[in-house]
Amino acid sequence: MIHEVLLWGLYAASVYMLLSVGLNMIFGVMKIVNFAHGELMILGAYITFSIATSLSLNPYLAIPISALFTAILGVAVERLCFRPILGTGKLNEILVGLALTYVFQNFAITAWGPNLRSLGSPYAALSILIGPVSLPFDYLMGIGITAAALLALFAFLRTESGLSFRGTSQDSEAAMLMGVRIGRVFALSFLIGSALAAVAGSLWAISGQMFNPFTGAHLGVRAFVVVILGGLGSIPGAMIASLILGLVETSVAFAFGGVWREAAAFLALTAVLILRPMGVFGGGPRYA
Amino acid sequence: MPDGIPRVAASIAPLLLAAAILPLPFGGSAHLIRYATLLWISVLYAASWNFLAQSGQVSFGHAAFFGTGAYISALLVRDAALSPFVSMPLASSATALIGLGIGLICLRLTAWFLAMVTFGFPIIIQTLMAYQLSWLTGGWDGMPSFRLFSPAMPLYHIWEYYSVCAIVGLALLTLHLLSRSRLGLALRGIAQNELASRVSGIGSYRYKLLAFAVSTFFGGLAGSLHGHYMGYISPEIYEVGTSLNPIIFCVIGGLGSVGGAALGAIAVTLAWDLLRSLGLMWERFILFGILLILTIRFAPGGLASLLRGWPPLLGSIRGGRGERMG
Numbered sequence: 001m002i003h004e005v006l007l008w009g010l011y012a013a014s015v016y017m018l019l020s021v022g023l024n025m026i027f028g029v030m031k032i033v034n035f036a037h038g039e040l041m042i043l044g045a046y047i048t049f050s051i052a053t054s055l056s057l058n059p060y061l062a063i064p065i066s067a068l069f070t071a072i073l074g075v076a077v078e079r080l081c082f083r084p085i086l087g088t089g090k091l092n093e094i095l096v097g098l099a100l101t102y103v104f105q106n107f108a109i110t111a112w113g114p115n116l117r118s119l120g121s122p123y124a125a126l127s128i129l130i131g132p133v134s135l136p137f138d139y140l141m142g143i144g145i146t147a148a149a150l151l152a153l154f155a156f157l158r159t160e161s162g163l164s165f166r167g168t169s170q171d172s173e174a175a176m177l178m179g180v181r182i183g184r185v186f187a188l189s190f191l192i193g194s195a196l197a198a199v200a201g202s203l204w205a206i207s208g209q210m211f212n213p214f215t216g217a218h219l220g221v222r223a224f225v226v227v228i229l230g231g232l233g234s235i236p237g238a239m240i241a242s243l244i245l246g247l248v249e250t251s252v253a254f255a256f257g258g259v260w261r262e263a264a265a266f267l268a269l270t271a272v273l274i275l276r277p278m279g280v281f282g283g284g285p286r287y288a
Numbered sequence: 289m290p291d292g293i294p295r296v297a298a299s300i301a302p303l304l305l306a307a308a309i310l311p312l313p314f315g316g317s318a319h320l321i322r323y324a325t326l327l328w329i330s331v332l333y334a335a336s337w338n339f340l341a342q343s344g345q346v347s348f349g350h351a352a353f354f355g356t357g358a359y360i361s362a363l364l365v366r367d368a369a370l371s372p373f374v375s376m377p378l379a380s381s382a383t384a385l386i387g388l389g390i391g392l393i394c395l396r397l398t399a400w401f402l403a404m405v406t407f408g409f410p411i412i413i414q415t416l417m418a419y420q421l422s423w424l425t426g427g428w429d430g431m432p433s434f435r436l437f438s439p440a441m442p443l444y445h446i447w448e449y450y451s452v453c454a455i456v457g458l459a460l461l462t463l464h465l466l467s468r469s470r471l472g473l474a475l476r477g478i479a480q481n482e483l484a485s486r487v488s489g490i491g492s493y494r495y496k497l498l499a500f501a502v503s504t505f506f507g508g509l510a511g512s513l514h515g516h517y518m519g520y521i522s523p524e525i526y527e528v529g530t531s532l533n534p535i536i537f538c539v540i541g542g543l544g545s546v547g548g549a550a551l552g553a554i555a556v557t558l559a560w561d562l563l564r565s566l567g568l569m570w571e572r573f574i575l576f577g578i579l580l581i582l583t584i585r586f587a588p589g590g591l592a593s594l595l596r597g598w599p600p601l602l603g604s605i606r607g608g609r610g611e612r613m614g
Contacts, residue, residue, distance in 0.1 A: 033400045081581055084585050085584060085585055088588070090398075090399040090400070091344075091346055091399075091543075092584050092588070094346065094399070094400065094403055095535070095539055095580065095584055096580075096581055096584055098532065098535065098580070099576075099577040099578070099580035099581045099584070100577065100581070101577075102573045102574065102576060102577030102580070103573070103574050103577035103578060105573065106570040106571065106572075106573035106574045106577070107574055109570040110570050110571060110574070114570075217528075221404075221407065224400070224404050225404060225408075228400060228401055228404050232400070257419075259415055259418070259419055260415060260419075262411050262415070263408075263411055263412045263414075263415040263416075265408075266404075266405075266407075266408025266409070266411055266412055267408075267412060269404060269405060269408060270393060270405050270408060273393075273397060273401055273405055274393055277396040277397050277401060278401070279401075
């Protein structure tokens with residue numbers, strides 16, 4: 001039983017990780033939290049679903065196309081919605097994110113209907129035995145693709161464009177004075193963040209999870225919990241918090257029943273924030 | 289904070305109240321009376337949210353207080369055999385106590401941290417009400433909440449309508465006066481710059497807690513009115529939509545004032561149901577999402593700031609500038 005809890009925790013954590021790393025990256029350079037990140041994720045899942053079913057393609061091959069579409073959408077969101085209100089107050093940024101969740105969620109309902117859908121994986125019957133645990137192949141693929149995507153991201157951050165990224169997140173004004181085109185960095189952060197969200201959503205759907213247009217909000221909210229738990233802008237914090245949340249949720253669901261899964265996430269969040277108001281790895285109290 | 293908006297509220301709110309009180313019960317159908325009653329309750333709910341917002345604390349989980357007020361009042365009437373008119377203030381006070389506790393947790397949190405923590409409370413309380421306390425609340429099946437007047441009474445819905453009007457009117461007036469008092473001034477100062485307010489001798493923790501208590505008191509009152517008016521409550525009252533409605537009302541109507549909350553709740557509810565009657569169901573959310581973004585970008589003071597100076601006699605008594613919040 002313990003093995004299954006661990007496995008499910010690790011697998012859920014990989015989805016949270018992809019979402020939260022994207023969120024953190026956007027926060028790092030723009031200092032905004034995109035509350036519609038979960039919605040981008042579920043749109044990514046739906047696009048993968050549509051491509052895979054209409055072309056009867058292997059869903060894993062549809063992920064890159066879906067990531068591309070979602071990335072373009074993310075850039076549009078950044079330019080049209082977030083850039084104009086940048087610096088006018090955190091409340092405005094939160095509310096724009098909220099408005100975007102309405103737009104995307106209900107766009108998904110009008111386009112794909114409100115019912116639960118599932119996207120069959122060609123490998124659904126396949127599992128691999130490692131020691132005492134039988135690992136479904138799709139979980140393994142999910143964990144593997146997540147690791148590959150994160151490694152690619154870290155490799156990117158070491159390149160010259162990555163340097164402008166890191167510079168912008170440390171001090172955007174100084175970066176601008178050094179000739180970094182921070183507008184382009186902002187757009188790029190949304191591009192990468194949305195692409196990662198689409199990958200997360202697609203992996204979630206392929207591994208046999210049912211989804212509907214509201215799933216994005218549920219998973220998105222947990223990704224915020226992860227990001228906030230770990231401390232905004234801290235990628236190691238987000239990774240550790242993903243693992244903590246994945247494990248806390250599965251063990252609480254195991255001990256008290258599935259109905260406490262969501263409440264447990266928020267209880268953990270509240271408990272942590274009482275002690276560390278800016279998250280585990282966040283800075284001290286600031287008055288911004 | 290917009291200095292002009294409270295004055296707009298002062299001029300518009302009594303007008304709206306008078307307009308609502310006079311013709312409806314006499315000329316309107318039972319359906320219209322019901323519609324208007326629920327509309328007044330959402331005005332109060334939105335105004336309670338807006339009171340907290342003026343302190344710069346944005347609650348993403350006001351359903352926690354709306355629902356808890358409704359449950360406590362219904363339980364008091366059922367199990368302690370109180371009249372709803374006695375149980376409602378008691379339930380609101382109990383909600384304010386809970387709100388004070390939650391406020392204490394939220395004191396040091398700002399922006400996203402506050403948004404996520406407040407977002408979680410209705411979910412936690414919903415799980416409690418639906419499962420752990422189901423012996424008391426009937427779980428997901430819900431429980432009856434006695435109406436304000438017995439349906440056997442002649443013209444009871446008109447009595448109900450007037451009672452709701454009177455309670456909501458008094459509550460709105462209280463909220464408005466509190467906003468214009470030193471308390472409101474301190475809260476707006478904290479919203480603009482907490483550090484500067486503390487330096488000027490405003491104990492920001494005390495004021496923020498007070499804002500939480502007042503806001504949750506009236507949020508609980510709105511919820512208990514809603515529960516008694518509907519005659520039934522279930523844990524669905526804690527759904528995310530219940531928390532987000534007042535945010536939409538107040539952003540579109542005008543953040544931080546009673547007038548803005550009233551304008552927003554009325555305009556958005558009417559537009560919402562108009563779109564429904566045009567056959568738009570989910571598309572309404574898309575339209576409102578776009579409207580929200582446009583409002584934040586081009587009219588951050590909301591409808592209240594657009595209506596300043598209109599109608600000429602009421603709005604332009606004293607001018608003020610609309611400003612962005614947050």
